[in-house]
Amino acid sequence: MAKKILIIDDDDDIRTFLETLFKKEGYETVAASNGVAGLEIMKRENPDLVTLDLQMPQNTGTDFYRKLRRDDKYKNVPIIVISGLPGRHLALPEPFAVFDKPIDKDTLIEKAREALA
Amino acid sequence: MRSTSGKIFMRGYVWTIASLYRVAMVAVLTAIVLTAVAYYTGVIYTGLLAALLLFGYGAAAYQVRNSGMALDFPGVDRFFQRVPCYLSIQDRDLRIIRVNRLFRQDFGQRIGEHCYKVYKGADEACPDCPVLKTFEDGQTHTTQESVITKDGRKVEIIVYTTPVKDEEGVVMGVMEMSTNITEVKQLQQEIEAKRQEYQNLFDRVPCYLSTLDREFRILRVNEQFRKEFGGKVGEFCHKIYYGRDTVCPDCHVAKTFEDGEIHSREKTVTKPDGSEARLIVYASPIHDEKGELSAVMEMATDITEIKALQDKLQETQARFQQLFEGVPCYISIQNRDLKIIDANQRFKDHFGDRPGTPCYEVYKKRSTACPECPVMMTFEDGLIHTHEEKVINSDGSSTDMLVQSSPINDENGDCTAVMEVSTDIGEVKHLQRELTYMGLTVAVMAHRIKNILMGLEGGIFVVNTGFEDGDHDTLGKGWKMIERNVGRVSAIVKDLLYCSKERQMSFELLDPGTVLCNVHELFHDRAVRDGVDLILELQNDLPDGQFDRDALHSLITNLVTNAIDACVNDSRENRTEQHRVIIKANIDHRENYRFEVSDNGPGIPGHVGESVFDDFFSTKGREGTGLGLLVANKVAAEHAGTITFESLENIGTTFRAVIPRKTAVDTK
Numbered sequence: 001m002a003k004k005i006l007i008i009d010d011d012d013d014i015r016t017f018l019e020t021l022f023k024k025e026g027y028e029t030v031a032a033s034n035g036v037a038g039l040e041i042m043k044r045e046n047p048d049l050v051t052l053d054l055q056m057p058q059n060t061g062t063d064f065y066r067k068l069r070r071d072d073k074y075k076n077v078p079i080i081v082i083s084g085l086p087g088r089h090l091a092l093p094e095p096f097a098v099f100d101k102p103i104d105k106d107t108l109i110e111k112a113r114e115a116l117a
Numbered sequence: 118m119r120s121t122s123g124k125i126f127m128r129g130y131v132w133t134i135a136s137l138y139r140v141a142m143v144a145v146l147t148a149i150v151l152t153a154v155a156y157y158t159g160v161i162y163t164g165l166l167a168a169l170l171l172f173g174y175g176a177a178a179y180q181v182r183n184s185g186m187a188l189d190f191p192g193v194d195r196f197f198q199r200v201p202c203y204l205s206i207q208d209r210d211l212r213i214i215r216v217n218r219l220f221r222q223d224f225g226q227r228i229g230e231h232c233y234k235v236y237k238g239a240d241e242a243c244p245d246c247p248v249l250k251t252f253e254d255g256q257t258h259t260t261q262e263s264v265i266t267k268d269g270r271k272v273e274i275i276v277y278t279t280p281v282k283d284e285e286g287v288v289m290g291v292m293e294m295s296t297n298i299t300e301v302k303q304l305q306q307e308i309e310a311k312r313q314e315y316q317n318l319f320d321r322v323p324c325y326l327s328t329l330d331r332e333f334r335i336l337r338v339n340e341q342f343r344k345e346f347g348g349k350v351g352e353f354c355h356k357i358y359y360g361r362d363t364v365c366p367d368c369h370v371a372k373t374f375e376d377g378e379i380h381s382r383e384k385t386v387t388k389p390d391g392s393e394a395r396l397i398v399y400a401s402p403i404h405d406e407k408g409e410l411s412a413v414m415e416m417a418t419d420i421t422e423i424k425a426l427q428d429k430l431q432e433t434q435a436r437f438q439q440l441f442e443g444v445p446c447y448i449s450i451q452n453r454d455l456k457i458i459d460a461n462q463r464f465k466d467h468f469g470d471r472p473g474t475p476c477y478e479v480y481k482k483r484s485t486a487c488p489e490c491p492v493m494m495t496f497e498d499g500l501i502h503t504h505e506e507k508v509i510n511s512d513g514s515s516t517d518m519l520v521q522s523s524p525i526n527d528e529n530g531d532c533t534a535v536m537e538v539s540t541d542i543g544e545v546k547h548l549q550r551e552l553t554y555m556g557l558t559v560a561v562m563a564h565r566i567k568n569i570l571m572g573l574e575g576g577i578f579v580v581n582t583g584f585e586d587g588d589h590d591t592l593g594k595g596w597k598m599i600e601r602n603v604g605r606v607s608a609i610v611k612d613l614l615y616c617s618k619e620r621q622m623s624f625e626l627l628d629p630g631t632v633l634c635n636v637h638e639l640f641h642d643r644a645v646r647d648g649v650d651l652i653l654e655l656q657n658d659l660p661d662g663q664f665d666r667d668a669l670h671s672l673i674t675n676l677v678t679n680a681i682d683a684c685v686n687d688s689r690e691n692r693t694e695q696h697r698v699i700i701k702a703n704i705d706h707r708e709n710y711r712f713e714v715s716d717n718g719p720g721i722p723g724h725v726g727e728s729v730f731d732d733f734f735s736t737k738g739r740e741g742t743g744l745g746l747l748v749a750n751k752v753a754a755e756h757a758g759t760i761t762f763e764s765l766e767n768i769g770t771t772f773r774a775v776i777p778r779k780t781a782v783d784t785k
Contacts, residue, residue, distance in 0.1 A: 011568050011571075011572065013568075013571075013572035013575055013576065013598045013601060013602060014568065014571055014572060014575060016575060016579060016594060016598060017571065017572070017574070017575020017576070017578060017579060017598070018575070020575070020578065020579045020582055020591065020595075021575075021578065024582060034686075034688055035688075036688045036690070055564060060688060084563075084564035084565075084567045084568055100567075101564075101567035101568060101570070101571045102567055102570040102571040102574050103571065105574075105578065
């Protein structure tokens with residue numbers, strides 16, 4: 001059964017890009033445009049990996065990260081941070097990987113495989 | 118007179134015309150002389166002279182009696198006894214043969230004893246004994262002696278001796294009249310001491326004292342004068358002070374001689390060493406014993422140093438005043454009630470001349486003291502405090518000020534007032550804000566460009582995937598992504614150009630309502646799609662004004678975009694209200710155009726001052742370029758207006774552009 005990746009980004013185009021990229025690699029994807037919606041999908045879909053944009057309205061990217069890390073059920077789900085503002089991730093404990101936009105898609109795929117291995 | 122002569126006095130007495138005549142003459146003479154002496158010499162010596170004359174009278178009477186007519190002459194004896202002097206009669210051996218009552222009282226009866234024994238307890242006659250001299254030459258003699266009374270008091274006496282002759286003119290005895298002048302002597306000594314004291318005072322008083330006659334010649338000077346100007350008695354004062362040969366014009370000494378009043382003036386004189394001295398001089402009249410103005414005393418105090426200090430103080434005060442008035446700050450001085458007690462001209466010009474008004478009323482149109490008042494803090498701790506404040510100008514506008522409060526202490530070091538120095542930092546704050554905007558803009562731009570780049574790369578990837586898979590839907594999706602992101606680049610470049618270049622404004626007389634209607638139409642569909650009610654509220658008779666149509670359109674568009682984005686990005690779970698954005702335009706009470714765009718989005722939590730812009734810029738709009746507020750701000754500034762905002766958490770945000778109607782009309 002294909003691994004499932006949750007893509008959280010408020011930019012429609014980036015979501016489309018990442019969904020296309022991961023699907024091409026054989027992964028299943030689900031997407032949310034903010035952290036609040038992301039948490040709901042998380043509970044519903046139980047994804048194996050999350051790519052998270054931090055810079056979203058109302059700081060919900062950061063909220064999402066903290067809430068996930070405090071939840072025993074999901075705290076071990078790997079998160080790959082994809083941020084447009086360098087340094088934002090420094091406030092977060094132990095993301096699996098951090099990517100600065102624009103991303104190198106091959107490296108992202110590589111890290112995703114590593115996370116899902 | 119021998120010891121037997123006592124018997125002479127015991128004989129009977131027969132009045133003769135001649136003796137009565139002599140006694141009467143002596144009495145008349147006494148009266149005349151007493152009156153004259155009393156008139157001319159004053160009181161002190163009157164008693165003495167009266168006694169002398171009485172003594173003469175007594176001596177004459179005694180001679181009358183002595184001439185064989187005096188034995189029973191009770192009047193003469195009574196007189197002899199009552200004379201207020203020590204009276205005694207000595208024989209040639211200097212033995213006392215008769216004394217009066219006062220003598221008896223102070224020296225005892227002592228008849229038959231030597232006068233030197235009685236007076237001085239001596240065993241031999243005094244040198245220069247006046248009694249012996251009178252015996253020798255038959256004349257009156259006078260001397261001063263110190264004698265000892267029977268109770269041991271030392272008494273100063275003045276002694277007169279006069280011969281007592283018989284009818285043939287032979288000196289039979291000597292009458293000695295001694296007047297107690299102890300008190301007179303004491304008075305003389307006291308007077309002398311006083312005189313000396315005044316002399317010392319005159320000499321040592323630390324100012325230049327001189328007395329001048331009517332010709333302005335120096336009569337007398339004190340030590341201080343002598344030391345500085347020499348002891349030039351007899352010289353003209355104008356010569357000494359100024360080297361002049363004529364009287365000074367407007368001479369204050371002359372005035373005192375004229376009216377007898379005290380006159381004063383300041384003058385600069387030249388000392389003998391060539392140095393100049395600044396003197397304050399008083400001329401006061403000196404009257405003689407007849408009350409006539411005989412001289413003028415001039416008292417001069419050297420105020421050279423005081424004057425120099427005074428000049429320096431005045432100079433310092435003038436400089437301080439110049440500084441106070443010229444400094445490019447608003448300076449006010451407040452008392453403990455925070456009332457303004459002084460202010461510089463710049464303050465008065467800007468805020469009005471309102472002494473006694475509390476500073477909070479003048480600076481901020483408040484009715485109570487400001488929270489965290491720096492002036493009160495300075496009153497409490499005596500230290501300098503600095504605050505940034507927004508003050509309200511007389512036209513209702515506000516200015517950013519940097520306010521420094523510093524204590525004004527009295528000589529005891531107690532803070533009695535506080536000086537508030539306010540510097541207009543409006544321009545600095547404006548630049549600071551611009552810089553903040555710029556910094557934030559660059560950060561947001563970088564973020565956006567990264568997103569665009571990623572969107573473009575993603576678009577290319579999706580297009581390629583579509584090609585590879587022969588999937589037209591994917592291909593179309595990718596192409597749309599590319600188009601959208603190229604459009605974003607284009608919008609950013611346009612906004613950047615708008616912000617960075619001095620755009621040539623194109624003002625025209627237009628109804629700003631039409632521009633707002635256009636924007637409303639443009640965004641209506643998008644708002645409906647996003648679940649937002651877009652409402653337009655225009656004042657009915659909104660007057661035409663001078664606007665750059667495109668710029669105004671851009672301003673409103675940016676505010677509406679932000680407002681819709683705020684609603685779309687509202688992630689509040691407990692929200693019950695339908696999202697709405699209201700576009701308003703009206704004329705306010707100051708005749709300004711007021712354009713408002715309000716949303717009922719989440720508001721900006723806990724915003725203070727400029728921090729809102731941080732939040733504002735951090736919120737990525739879907740359509741905005743991140744330069745919206747800068748563009749709106751620039752357009753408002755180009756129309757001589759401002760943009761302000763209010764935001765309440767969970768209530769919403771209102772951005773307000775205020776553009777002066779007058780400026781808008783006048784701007785061509």
